[in-house]
Amino acid sequence: MGIKGMKYEEFKDNESLELLRESGTNVLLTTIDDVINWGRKSSLWPLTFATSCCGIEMMMTGAPRHDFSRFGMEVYRASPRQADVIVVAGTIVNKMAPVLKRLYDQMSEPKYVVAMGACAISGGPFFLNSYSVIKGVEHVIPVDVYVPGCPPRPEALLYGMLQLQRMIETETIHSRRERVAKNNSK
Amino acid sequence: MEENIKEIVVGEQEDYVINMGPQHPSTHGVLRLVVTLKGEIVKNVEPHIGYIHRGIEKMCESITYPQIIHLTDRMDYLSASINNESVCLAVEKALEVDIPDRIKVIRTIFSELTRIQSHQLFWASYGMDMGGQTCFFYGLRDRERILDIFEETTGGRMLISYNCPGGLMYDIHPNFQKRVKDFIKYFRKVLPEYDAILTGNVIFTSRTKGIGHLSLEDAISYGVTGPSGRASGFSCDVRKHEPYSAYDRVKFNEVLYTEGDTFHRYLARIEEMRESMNIIEQLIDNIPEGPYAVKMKPIIKLPEGEYFQRVETSRGELDTFVISDGNKNPYRIKFRTPCFVNLGVLNHITRDFKIADLIAIAGSLDLVIPDIDR
Ligand code: SF4
Numbered sequence: 001m002g003i004k005g006m007k008y009e010e011f012k013d014n015e016s017l018e019l020l021r022e023s024g025t026n027v028l029l030t031t032i033d034d035v036i037n038w039g040r041k042s043s044l045w046p047l048t049f050a051t052s053c054c055g056i057e058m059m060m061t062g063a064p065r066h067d068f069s070r071f072g073m074e075v076y077r078a079s080p081r082q083a084d085v086i087v088v089a090g091t092i093v094n095k096m097a098p099v100l101k102r103l104y105d106q107m108s109e110p111k112y113v114v115a116m117g118a119c120a121i122s123g124g125p126f127f128l129n130s131y132s133v134i135k136g137v138e139h140v141i142p143v144d145v146y147v148p149g150c151p152p153r154p155e156a157l158l159y160g161m162l163q164l165q166r167m168i169e170t171e172t173i174h175s176r177r178e179r180v181a182k183n184n185s186k
Numbered sequence: 187m188e189e190n191i192k193e194i195v196v197g198e199q200e201d202y203v204i205n206m207g208p209q210h211p212s213t214h215g216v217l218r219l220v221v222t223l224k225g226e227i228v229k230n231v232e233p234h235i236g237y238i239h240r241g242i243e244k245m246c247e248s249i250t251y252p253q254i255i256h257l258t259d260r261m262d263y264l265s266a267s268i269n270n271e272s273v274c275l276a277v278e279k280a281l282e283v284d285i286p287d288r289i290k291v292i293r294t295i296f297s298e299l300t301r302i303q304s305h306q307l308f309w310a311s312y313g314m315d316m317g318g319q320t321c322f323f324y325g326l327r328d329r330e331r332i333l334d335i336f337e338e339t340t341g342g343r344m345l346i347s348y349n350c351p352g353g354l355m356y357d358i359h360p361n362f363q364k365r366v367k368d369f370i371k372y373f374r375k376v377l378p379e380y381d382a383i384l385t386g387n388v389i390f391t392s393r394t395k396g397i398g399h400l401s402l403e404d405a406i407s408y409g410v411t412g413p414s415g416r417a418s419g420f421s422c423d424v425r426k427h428e429p430y431s432a433y434d435r436v437k438f439n440e441v442l443y444t445e446g447d448t449f450h451r452y453l454a455r456i457e458e459m460r461e462s463m464n465i466i467e468q469l470i471d472n473i474p475e476g477p478y479a480v481k482m483k484p485i486i487k488l489p490e491g492e493y494f495q496r497v498e499t500s501r502g503e504l505d506t507f508v509i510s511d512g513n514k515n516p517y518r519i520k521f522r523t524p525c526f527v528n529l530g531v532l533n534h535i536t537r538d539f540k541i542a543d544l545i546a547i548a549g550s551l552d553l554v555i556p557d558i559d560r
Binding site: 091 | 238239241257260263322323327330344345555
């Protein structure tokens with residue numbers, strides 16, 4: 001079922017749907033968009049990037065029981081150049097932030113960011129009192145999907161990744177360009 | 187001809203410095219190693235730490251003792267339960283609380299389950315470092331079973347925060363004993379598979395045997411503890427030498443080897459899983475009746491003084507040192523974490539080996555980076 005066949009109230013990201021309605025009226029381009037988006041969402045390759053505890057749960061998501069590869073994401077890439085999505089799994093501290101930014105910059109467009117765990121969202125257990133933890137990874141790089149938990153269950157990460165796939169489904173050439181421009185201006 | 191080749195060898199004249207990490211798949215986190223090479227031979231390894239320094243020790247000074255439990259969980263997240271135990275024991279020692287047997291036994295069972303799942307993850311990721319993807323699947327498949335047991339009783343999968351000063355957070359689930367027994371029966375059956383895949387594997391043994399040798403003297407002088415130290419013959423098991431909780435009432439062997447190479451550090455962990463199962467089997471059938479927690483004051487204040495507690499985590503000896511000035515939060519708390527100390531020996535044991543062996547040797551120390559940086 002295509003994204004437009006879905007009931008309006010069932011869709012979680014209605015802003016993107018509105019954007020799609022506004023810009024995606026062209027018959028030819030929407031078909032191309034559909035094909036591109038289908039390819040893109042079915043082969044999201046994450047970067048092997050884990051700083052702490054959440055990384056273990058990310059590994060467990062790739063392990064037999066939860067099996068990332070059902071959704072085309074099992075190919076963990078060690079090089080940012082080959083990765084589509086960076087799952088920020090774990091705490092980011094001041095010393096690590098420039099490295100994270102550089103990794104993000106090295107990834108090729110289109111690139112997506114999933115903030116996994118309380119630490120990546122807001123600093124989590126280290127929000128108060130800690131002098132070295134970045135209070136949320138969105139201060140460093142733009143985030144697309146937040147997955148709460150400390151650590152999030154593998155199911156939660158899977159759900160987050162499926163949301164990301166949905167988000168990609170709604171993209172058009174136009175909206176993607178806008179997104180890149182917005183992220184680069186940050 | 188010989189001479190011609192000699193002239194064009196790269197790096198013959200000068201050392202070649204390469205940077206490994208902080209984002210590197212086989213440093214298991216964000217460890218950064220600056221490696222000095224002469225050709226392909228490692229001359230010096232300089233670890234740079236602090237990429238995940240979260241200031242846990244400093245944070246502990248501004249929170250209360252029951253709150254500290256949740257931070258120690260996140261230090262060495264693969265031995266979360268054992269880390270908690272060390273703080274709890276230190277607090278209980280300071281307050282001179284008598285802990286009922288039931289709590290002691292349950293704590294010990296949880297510690298050993300934690301140790302098994304940690305070594306399973308080590309086995310899985312070490313196998314993957316060595317190029318065997320199957321290990322990753324087998325190891326994590328079995329680890330899920332332990333996480334299920336944790337989840338049933340505590341509600342958490344990995345960072346369970348189950349111990350608290352004075353006992354446990356909640357009682358064990360009615361299914362607990364049966365599930366643990368089922369797991370042990372299952373795991374005794376699959377552990378030989380582990381040996382068949384990796385321990386007896388020709389490629390694996392030839393990559394690990396005889397490299398990264400650590401002698402007994404060096405292990406002692408560097409303070410390498412845990413399975414890494416015991417592979418060199420350093421008898422350092424706190425569970426044996428200074429028993430805490432219920433370790434004084436169980437029989438188990440301290441896994442000791444004398445070779446001290448990478449392969450035996452690996453082997454020590456596999457054998458420890460067997461010993462852990464022995465310990466659990468002795469305890470699981472006779473968990474005494476009684477309360478699961480001692481009633482503590484709502485606000486725990488330690489009397490003025492210094493308190494010290496040693497425990498054996500899955501990576502080595504964890505020491506907790508608390509200085510209290512009589513307030514509800516510690517004046518200073520210091521963790522002597524095993525990974526930080528074990529990392530110190532890396533330069534010593536990788537020198538004069540090939541760069542490809544660096545991964546094998548560093549992996550065999552089983553480092554957890556947040557445990558180094560805290
Ligand atoms: S959110 Fe929790 S589990 Fe995840 S990295 Fe932070 S402390 Fe660890």
